[in-house]
Amino acid sequence: MYKFRIFNMKWQLLNYFIISGLLTVSSMYIVLEHYREKLDYWEFRMWLVIILFTVCLIVGYFATRRWQRKVDELHVAMLELSKGNFSARIEMEPIEPFLYLYDAFNNMAAQVEERVHLLQKLGEAEAIRDQELTENAVMEERRRLARDLHDTVSQELFAIHMSASALPKVLERNPGAAPGMMDQLIQMSHHAQKQMRGLISQLRPIELKDSSLQEALEKWFPEYCRTHELQGQLEVSLPETISEAIEHQFFLIIQEGLANVVKHASAKEVRLTIFEGEHQYVLQIQDDGQGFERRDIPSASHGLSTMRERAQKLGGEVTIDSKVGSGTRIRVRIPKFSSAQAQSSQGGNNE
Structure with missing residues (x-):
């Protein structure tokens, strides 16, 4: 033939x-x-x-x-x-000179779709397994650190308060030094309290267990922007429920991306967008910071590689567009499979 x-x-x-x-x-x-x-x-x-x-x-x-x-x-x-449309196929006529090429392409596309879907399912299973193994330990450690920091800073504040209470004696012995000491102690107490609130807020564990990604972001994102003095815009459009593994990886990528914005971008505004395309879930983080050139990224920086690894676990990819003085845009694409495709892939694996 x-x-x-x-x-x-x-x-x-x-x-x-x-x-x-x-x-x-x-x-x-x-x-x-x-x-x-x-x-x-x-x-x-x-x-x-x-x-x-x-x-x-x-x-x-x-x-x-x-x-x-x-x-x-x-x-x-x-x-x-x-472009990620793994369901693309070529319609073939009964009498077709390119029939063998079209048939080979359709077979290749079907195999790629099945393997990427399988990769995503394996990544989801691995992510859920890793999450179950580490979640309790990480949450408990964060709670312990939050308690320790709270106790330490509270003791420091108590010491400052005790020093301030001794000011009447300083007034009796050296009245001229008392006003400066009082102002200094008040400033120290305000700084310690502000630092305590910031540390406890950062160490407070964020859980997606009882809420969707959109619900968690609506609570966490504005608070994060206020803490770091950023003007944030949040746009989430996910009409269908996505898997727990994708939500979890998206949230970890968002945390990593926003941490990079705070540490390196010197940005004033950040925009977080998540939407569902025809064949993909898309996450985008865009800031108005100083931007960068790829050759200027330190070799010891693992933030961008970590985001890529998390996306690749689910068969996705990460693209980064940045220019010095024009900000940075991080776009994450995760393939979307219909329930019929999922059942077909699962049935093929069972066979």
Whole structure:
């Protein structure tokens, strides 16, 4: 069948050459039989050449248009596949010279879709397993650190308060030093209290167990922006429920991305967007900070690589667009599979 298709493909192309040749020979025969005496005129010869050339162009145009259309269909399908539309397929006609190419592409796309879906399912299972193993330990450690910091700072504040209470004695012995000491102690107490609130807020564990990603972000994101003096914009559009693993990885990527904004971007505004595309879930973090060049990223910086690893666990990818003085945009794309595709993949794995 494979050889027959190639043979058929060659003959179809050869037919166009045969048609073009027959038209040329027929035209020459008609001219020699009926217009031989006019061949002495250069105007007639010129028009004859023009007509024959035009006929050959017309035949070649229809031949190349048919074949170019077939190549364009394959090219468009390949572009869709490269953009993450793993369900892209080429419709085939019963009699199709490109049938073997289209069939090979459709088989390849089906295999890629199945394997990426399987990769995502394995990544979700691994993420959930890792989350179950580490969540309790991490949460308990954060609570312990929060309690320790609270007790330490509270004792410091108590010491400051005790020192301030001793000010009456300082007033009796050295009245001139008392006002400066009082102002200093008051400033220290305010600073310690502010530091305590900030540390406890940062160490407070954020859980997605009893809430969706959107609900958690609506509570956490504004508070995070206020703590770090950022103007934040949050846009979440997820009409369908996404898996727990994707929500968890998205939230970890958001935390990592916003931490990079606070540490390195010197930004005033940050915009967080999550939406559901036709074939993907898309997360985007954009700031108006100082931006950077890729060659300026320190080799010891693991923030961007960590985000890529988290996305790759679910078959996704991370793209970063940044320019010095124009801010940075981080876009994360995770493939989306329908329930029918999930059941089909699961059934294939069971077999």
